[in-house]
Amino acid sequence: MKPYQHIPILDCGEPLVAIPGDQFALVLPHPYELLGAPYAGRSPFYLRQGVLTGLIQAQTYLHQQYPQWQISIFDAYRPIAVQQFMVNYAFTEQVRSQGLDPEKLSPTERQEILAQVYQFWAVPSLDPATPPPHATGAAVDVTLVNQEGIAVDMGSPIDEISPRSHPDYFAQSPDLTHQGYHTHRQILAQAMQQSGFAQHPNEWWHFCKGDQMWAWLTDQETAFYGRVE
Numbered sequence: 001m002k003p004y005q006h007i008p009i010l011d012c013g014e015p016l017v018a019i020p021g022d023q024f025a026l027v028l029p030h031p032y033e034l035l036g037a038p039y040a041g042r043s044p045f046y047l048r049q050g051v052l053t054g055l056i057q058a059q060t061y062l063h064q065q066y067p068q069w070q071i072s073i074f075d076a077y078r079p080i081a082v083q084q085f086m087v088n089y090a091f092t093e094q095v096r097s098q099g100l101d102p103e104k105l106s107p108t109e110r111q112e113i114l115a116q117v118y119q120f121w122a123v124p125s126l127d128p129a130t131p132p133p134h135a136t137g138a139a140v141d142v143t144l145v146n147q148e149g150i151a152v153d154m155g156s157p158i159d160e161i162s163p164r165s166h167p168d169y170f171a172q173s174p175d176l177t178h179q180g181y182h183t184h185r186q187i188l189a190q191a192m193q194q195s196g197f198a199q200h201p202n203e204w205w206h207f208c209k210g211d212q213m214w215a216w217l218t219d220q221e222t223a224f225y226g227r228v229e
């Protein structure tokens with residue numbers, strides 16, 4: 001179990017609401033839907049009301065510095081069946097990237113690759129006491145787009161299982177291009193953190209507000225968003 005999963009949840013009962021596509025740049029078609037993830041009629045572009053309010057505030061902060069840029073929404077609400085599908089997908093991709101055959105893995109290889117996957121993906125737990133963050137509607141994967149609607153370069157793609165995904169990976173680099181990536185990551189993180197979001201320690205794109213991970217990262221005793229069906 002991850003340490004944040006021990007935090008008690010007292011769900012405040014807020015509804016999921018749609019992220020307005022006229023205010024944010026939604027990544028469409030949605031990448032996990034394209035892969036065939038089982039959404040069963042649900043949309044990934046939903047968040048708890050209070051989390052959406054925070055996201056709107058984050059964009060207001062962003063606009064103070066970069067009036068023409070927008071927060072781009074890669075993923076938000078994620079049903080547990082989708083979490084399971086994406087963990088399986090990430091596992092298979094990780095096996096292939098290491099030149100291995102998914103059908104011929106030793107138990108040790110399987111364990112090692114699963115551990116790599118779970119550094120980035122949450123366990124698709126069905127236990128209401130340990131929901132995967134995106135199943136609560138309180139976690140969001142975001143990046144930035146510029147005045148032309150083009151993705152701002154963060155130096156590595158969302159969901160890459162690699163040290164490059166760590167928020168400060170480029171912080172100490174003497175390379176000017178790398179310093180630019182770090183600056184872009186900081187612009188995003190500052191806008192989100194000023195609005196009460198906490199950032200996943202391994203992922204420059206994942207932010208949460210009110211779920212167990214947020215409570216753990218910000219020293220709160222309880223979380224106020226649990227799993228939503």
Ligand SMILES: C[C@@H](N)C(=O)N[C@H](C)C(=O)O
Binds near residue numbers: 120
């Ligand atoms: C890997 C990324 N898309 C993500 O959302 N990670 C978090 C930890 C999750 O699976 O909840």
Ligand SMILES: [Zn+2]
Binds near residue numbers: 134139140205206207
């Ligand atoms: Zn995420």
